Amino acid sequence: MSRTNGLATMPLFGKADTSNTFNPEATSVILAGDSAETLRSVPDGSIKLIITSPPYNIGKAYETATHLTEYLENLSPIVDQLIRVLAKDGSLCWQVGNYVEESEIFPLDIFYYPFFKLRGLKLRNRIVWHFEHGLHCSKRFSGRYEVLLWFTKSDNYTFNLDGVRVPSKYPGKTNYHPGENYGKPSGNPLGKNPADIWKVVEKDWETSLWCVPNVKANHPEKTIHPCQFPIEIVERCVLALTSENDWVLDPFSGVGSAILAALRHNRRAIGCEKEQDYISIAKQRIADFRNGTLPYRPLGKPVHQPTGREKVSQIPEEWLVPRGDSQ
Numbered sequence: 001m002s003r004t005n006g007l008a009t010m011p012l013f014g015k016a017d018t019s020n021t022f023n024p025e026a027t028s029v030i031l032a033g034d035s036a037e038t039l040r041s042v043p044d045g046s047i048k049l050i051i052t053s054p055p056y057n058i059g060k061a062y063e064t065a066t067h068l069t070e071y072l073e074n075l076s077p078i079v080d081q082l083i084r085v086l087a088k089d090g091s092l093c094w095q096v097g098n099y100v101e102e103s104e105i106f107p108l109d110i111f112y113y114p115f116f117k118l119r120g121l122k123l124r125n126r127i128v129w130h131f132e133h134g135l136h137c138s139k140r141f142s143g144r145y146e147v148l149l150w151f152t153k154s155d156n157y158t159f160n161l162d163g164v165r166v167p168s169k170y171p172g173k174t175n176y177h178p179g180e181n182y183g184k185p186s187g188n189p190l191g192k193n194p195a196d197i198w199k200v201v202e203k204d205w206e207t208s209l210w211c212v213p214n215v216k217a218n219h220p221e222k223t224i225h226p227c228q229f230p231i232e233i234v235e236r237c238v239l240a241l242t243s244e245n246d247w248v249l250d251p252f253s254g255v256g257s258a259i260l261a262a263l264r265h266n267r268r269a270i271g272c273e274k275e276q277d278y279i280s281i282a283k284q285r286i287a288d289f290r291n292g293t294l295p296y297r298p299l300g301k302p303v304h305q306p307t308g309r310e311k312v313s314q315i316p317e318e319w320l321v322p323r324g325d326s327q
C-alpha cells in the first residue's frame with residue numbers, strides 16, 4: 001500500500017457516501033462548481049494522477065464555444081491549480097481531440113503542450129487513441145483518433161508497466177544473439193509493453209491489440225452525458241501511473257467515469273463538475289459500484305471477431321456487379 005503526502009490509509013471498498021468536500025478520510029469526493037474555485041480546497045501536492053478530458057470548446061450542451069485563445073485563457077486558472085495539487089512524483093493525462101472553426105481543424109494537443117511545458121511538466125508519451133467510427137467528412141479525411149498527453153511533474157514518477165502489459169504476439173520468440181541467453185525466450189512472461197497507440201472500438205466486432213470500446217448508445221456504461229470516457233481507458237492509466245490508496249483527480253469529471261476507474265482499483269478519487277445533473281448521475285454510479293450493480297465493460301474483455309457471415313460485414317447486393325457486366 002502506498003501513501004500520498006501522509007494522508008491516512010483506510011479500507012477502500014466501504015459503503016461510505018461520496019463526500020461533497022475534500023476530506024483526507026474519504027474515498028470518493030465530488031466538488032460541485034467551477035474547478036478554478038473548487039480545486040482550492042485540495043491540498044498542495046496531494047494528487048498522484050490527474051486524468052481528464054476537458055471541454056473541447058465545440059459547443060456541447062455543457063459549454064459555450066468561444067475563440068480558441070479565449071478558451072485556453074479561461075482554462076489557465078484551472079491548470080494553475082492542477083499543477084499546484086499534483087504530487088512531485090505525479091502524472092497528468094490530458095485527453096483531447098480537435099477544435100474546429102469554419103472547417104479548419106486545430107488539434108488541441110498542439111495548443112496544450114506549451115501550456116503544460118511552460119509550467120514545468122515533462123511529456124512522457126503522446127498516446128494516440130484510435131477509433132473506427134465517427135463523423136464522415138466530405139472536405140477532409142474523416143478524423144479517427146484523439147490524443148492523450150501524459151506528462152509527469154519530475155523525472156521520479158510511478159510507471160507500473162507490469163500492471164498493464166498485453167499478450168505478446170509471438171511469446172515463443174527466442175534470443176538469437178550469441179551468449180548465455182542464446183535460445184532462451186526473449187520476451188517477458190507477463191506480456192509486452194502496450195505501446196502508444198491505443199485502438200478504441202465502438203462496437204465489439206472490431207479487432208485491436210489494445211481495444212477499448214468508445215462509449216456509445218449500445219455500451220453498458222452509457223448515460224446521458226454526450227462525451228463520456230470509457231472507464232477502461234482510464235483504468236489503464238490508473239494501473240500504470242498510481243499505486244493503491246493514491247489520489248486520482250478528474251477536474252472535469254462529468255458522470256464520474258475516472259472516479260469509477262480509480263475506485264475499481266482501490267485508489268481514492270476526486271471529481272470536479274459544474275453541472276448538477278452529471279454530479280447526480282456520477283453519485284448514483286458510485287453507489288451502484290459500491291453495491292456491485294454498476295454495468296461496465298470489464299478491463300481487457302476480448303472483442304468479438306466478425307466471422308464474415310454477419311449481414312453487416314457483407315457487401316450489399318445492390319453493389320455486386322452481375323456476372324458478364326464487368327466490361
Ligand SMILES: C[S@@+](CC[C@H](N)C(=O)[O-])C[C@H]1O[C@@H](n2cnc3c(N)ncnc32)[C@H](O)[C@@H]1O
Nearest residue numbers: 034035062228229252253254255256257273274
Ligand atoms: C468532456 S466532458 C468530461 C466527461 C467525463 N470524462 C465523463 O466520463 O463523464 C467535460 C465536463 O467538464 C464539465 N466542465 C466544463 N467546464 C467546467 C468547469 N469550469 N468546472 C467544472 N466542470 C466543468 C462539463 O460540464 C462536462 O461534464
